[in-house]
Amino acid sequence: MTEPRYTEVVALRARSLASFEQVAAKCLEANPRLQSVVLGVSQYFADEAADAVHESLFAFPDREPDWPHRCTYEAPVPGESRCNRCDASLGYGELDSNTEAVFAWSAFCAEWGGGEGDSALVDPIAIARRGAGGTVEFELVFGLVRPWLDNDRVAQTRDEETWDETDPPKPEPVRPPWADDERPLLDAVYARPLDPGPRRVLVDHWLERGDVRGEFGALSFDEPATPEARARRDELARLHGRSWVGPLQPVVSLWGARFARGPFPSRVVAWFDDVEDAERLAGLEDWAVVEALHVASSEQLFSKAMRGLTELTGVNEAGLFALQRSGLSAPIRTLGLRGAVTSSMPWSPTLEGVETLLIERAGSDLAGSVALPCWPKLKSVEVWFALEDPMQSPAWGDDRATEALRVLGPKLPPGATLTVGYLLGNGARGGVVAIRAAGSAEVTLESRLFSGDDARSRAEERLRSAARPHTEVTPVGPPPSAAGAGEPKAASPSALRRFLSRFGF
Amino acid sequence: MLYLALSCLQGRPMSGALDELLALGPDGVQLTPGNHPTPRFAERVAAVRTRTHHGFSFTHARHAVWRDDGRCAVSSDSVHPPQRTHPAAATFFDAEHPVLETMYPGYALGSGSELEAAMSRGLPLAVDVSHVFLQREAGVLGEATWRRLQDYARVVEVHVSKNDGRTDAHQPLTAETFGLEWARAKLRGGTPVIVESYLHRSPADARRAQVALFDQDRS
Numbered sequence: 072m073t074e075p076r077y078t079e080v081v082a083l084r085a086r087s088l089a090s091f092e093q094v095a096a097k098c099l100e101a102n103p104r105l106q107s108v109v110l111g112v113s114q115y116f117a118d119e120a121a122d123a124v125h126e127s128l129f130a131f132p133d134r135e136p137d138w139p140h141r142c143t144y145e146a147p148v149p150g151e152s153r154c155n156r157c158d159a160s161l162g163y164g165e166l167d168s169n170t171e172a173v174f175a176w177s178a179f180c181a182e183w184g185g186g187e188g189d190s191a192l193v194d195p196i197a198i199a200r201r202g203a204g205g206t207v208e209f210e211l212v213f214g215l216v217r218p219w220l221d222n223d224r225v226a227q228t229r230d231e232e233t234w235d236e237t238d239p240p241k242p243e244p245v246r247p248p249w250a251d252d253e254r255p256l257l258d259a260v261y262a263r264p265l266d267p268g269p270r271r272v273l274v275d276h277w278l279e280r281g282d283v284r285g286e287f288g289a290l291s292f293d294e295p296a297t298p299e300a301r302a303r304r305d306e307l308a309r310l311h312g313r314s315w316v317g318p319l320q321p322v323v324s325l326w327g328a329r330f331a332r333g334p335f336p337s338r339v340v341a342w343f344d345d346v347e348d349a350e351r352l353a354g355l356e357d358w359a360v361v362e363a364l365h366v367a368s369s370e371q372l373f374s375k376a377m378r379g380l381t382e383l384t385g386v387n388e389a390g391l392f393a394l395q396r397s398g399l400s401a402p403i404r405t406l407g408l409r410g411a412v413t414s415s416m417p418w419s420p421t422l423e424g425v426e427t428l429l430i431e432r433a434g435s436d437l438a439g440s441v442a443l444p445c446w447p448k449l450k451s452v453e454v455w456f457a458l459e460d461p462m463q464s465p466a467w468g469d470d471r472a473t474e475a476l477r478v479l480g481p482k483l484p485p486g487a488t489l490t491v492g493y494l495l496g497n498g499a500r501g502g503v504v505a506i507r508a509a510g511s512a513e514v515t516l517e518s519r520l521f522s523g524d525d526a527r528s529r530a531e532e533r534l535r536s537a538a539r540p541h542t543e544v545t546p547v548g549p550p551p552s553a554a555g556a557g558e559p560k561a562a563s564p565s566a567l568r569r570f571l572s573r574f575g576f
Numbered sequence: 577m578l579y580l581a582l583s584c585l586q587g588r589p590m591s592g593a594l595d596e597l598l599a600l601g602p603d604g605v606q607l608t609p610g611n612h613p614t615p616r617f618a619e620r621v622a623a624v625r626t627r628t629h630h631g632f633s634f635t636h637a638r639h640a641v642w643r644d645d646g647r648c649a650v651s652s653d654s655v656h657p658p659q660r661t662h663p664a665a666a667t668f669f670d671a672e673h674p675v676l677e678t679m680y681p682g683y684a685l686g687s688g689s690e691l692e693a694a695m696s697r698g699l700p701l702a703v704d705v706s707h708v709f710l711q712r713e714a715g716v717l718g719e720a721t722w723r724r725l726q727d728y729a730r731v732v733e734v735h736v737s738k739n740d741g742r743t744d745a746h747q748p749l750t751a752e753t754f755g756l757e758w759a760r761a762k763l764r765g766g767t768p769v770i771v772e773s774y775l776h777r778s779p780a781d782a783r784r785a786q787v788a789l790f791d792q793d794r795s
Contacts, residue, residue, distance in 0.1 A: 118656070120586065120608070182777065219588070231639065232638065
């Protein structure tokens with residue numbers, strides 16, 4: 072094998088999704104009754120670590136598939152009926168369960184432990200929905216829940232060790248060193264990371280030299296007008312993106328980097344646990360171009376170099392202390408907290424401009440949330456509970472929503488909204504349980520991924536009862552398409568390509 | 577000694593899994609395959625009482641265990657016998673190998689008759705009570721053999737977790753888990769007992785409860 076392993080892993084994911092695209096399109100074309108098809112994955116932890124990742128396909132008569140999902144032949148979730156409408160005859164996905172799918176999807180599989188032959192342990196990766204005019208819309212719906220399995224090193228070590236001599240790890244692709252005439256242009260980018268001007272100057276410089284970074288850069292400031300241009304942009308990112316991550320590679324996951332406004336990693340998922348020299352890596356000047364940082368590790372490191380951050384998520388309590396110690400000053404508008412909110416959390420001055428606050432995986436106790444500061448620009452608070460058990464009764468979500476409304480509702484500044492939802496095992500946003508606007512007694516209920524009409528009605532009734540007498544529940548119609556684009560869009564196979572480009576394919 | 581298997585947090589980075597398991601207060605940790613190698617883990621674990629199991633490797637998620645000719649390729653404290661379909665299944669029994677673990681249908685030592693043969697030859701055994709339960713539920717292990725196994729003098733390791741009798745699900749233990757009382761007695765008698773339940777989703781108090789099940793049995 073001559074390619075670095077990371078390329079192989081990324082290619083496997085693309086192959087899996089392309090196969091799903093074809094199968095789903097054929098399925099929807101041949102079965103007018105069906106409205107959506109789901110590609111789900113589950114990891115089976117085997118006793119000998121001969122783990123398997125199963126790609127399962129399910130088709131549904133509704134645009135929003137039932138999830139968590141129990142097939143008719145399985146035991147029901149307590150208090151709920153089993154799905155009796157899905158079509159599970161599509162079978163399995165493209166990749167081999169014991170090798171390729173493990174490489175490709177382990178990082179996106181929930182740690183349910185089991186997963187062998189139990190559809191409740193399958194979490195969705197992608198949804199295909201029937202669109203207008205015979206088209207199909209595709210959506211990727213997962214999060215990166217096990218980022219430690221999404222780096223170059225794990226691609227080396229996951230192969231079984233044998234008595235034969237093992238090949239040394241293949242090096243990651245190297246970013247070319249900065250030339251003397253590039254350096255001042257780069258310094259200007261790092262000095263004003265949110266200003267597109269210096270970036271365009273550097274991209275023009277690369278274009279004049281025939282450097283592939285210039286070609287990508289020219290395609291990356293605005294959405295390219297033609298499918299061919301978009302495809303070329305995506306191909307360049309897939310082939311060269313890892314090298315553009317440069318010295319940040321040891322702490323940035325393969326899937327985690329996106330590139331925008333030049334060949335710069337603008338969105339990254341970072342992992343600092345067990346990384347040698349992590350403190351030095353966190354201080355590299357290269358962080359200046361990172362605008363959205365999700366810290367997935369327990370160890371959380373920040374530095375003044377991260378001055379371009381507008382979105383910072385995955386932050387735990389230790390991370391807030393580290394952020395304060397770092398002295399970082401950045402225009403952070405979105406803050407994502409991970410885990411319980413406590414009254415002892417420190418709030419760095421750099422968070423004064425936060426407009427959106429995400430609280431993820433906070434557990435059942437939100438009492439500490441009363442200590443959250445009321446940032447002056449705060450417009451939106453989102454609480455995302457983690458589904459603790461795929462067999463959990465949906466009433467669990469309503470209980471959590473009620474508690475969140477009780478604790479956080481009174482803290483909302485004027486004009487702000489509170490959204491409560493839950494995350495599936497693989498980090499996919501399972502559903503919005505409740506939305507409440509500040510100063511309003513009205514609570515609305517939406518459903519995105521979970522439950523058909525019957526379960527939805529039951530959920531509405533539960534929440535209505537829980538919210539009484541202070542609030543009224545107003546059920547709303549089907550939510551916008553998951554890509555957030557409102558009305559269903561005409562889509563085609565190229566739609567998936569465009570979507571994948573956002574994820575580095 | 578009560579051990580927690582690293583596979584209680586299978587798939588996690590080795591160092592992080594070790595830290596989380598040690599925080600629960602076991603006497604030691606069994607190094608098992610399936611975790612993500614982390615730098616200097618061998619140095620880190622040197623100060624911890626450990627046992628090794630099957631294809632554990634410091635540098636890979638797992639090491640191959642059985643060569644096709646029946647020779648064992650690892651020197652762990654205990655290993656699984658080969659699967660029935662593995663070429664080694666025909667010859668491993670007579671080759672030199674570490675302590676063998678009682679398995680379930682599909683594997684060698686996966687039935688009562690094979691356990692009888694192993695005991696008759698005086699082989700030291702690692703008894704996994706959850707695998708024994710799978711044999712019992714599959715109807716391939718009789719009461720008499722199970723009794724003989726419990727009294728067998730060369731049980732050198734006991735593995736415990738819970739399952740539903742159909743798949744080796746490694747669920748957390750409960751007080752009623754099959755074989756737990758016998759395992760606790762073996763622990764009181766000095767035989768190492770290894771808890772192998774998947775604890776990824778268990779909250780802290782539930783994890784501590786797994787260890788607490790053995791509080792009265794530890795010296």
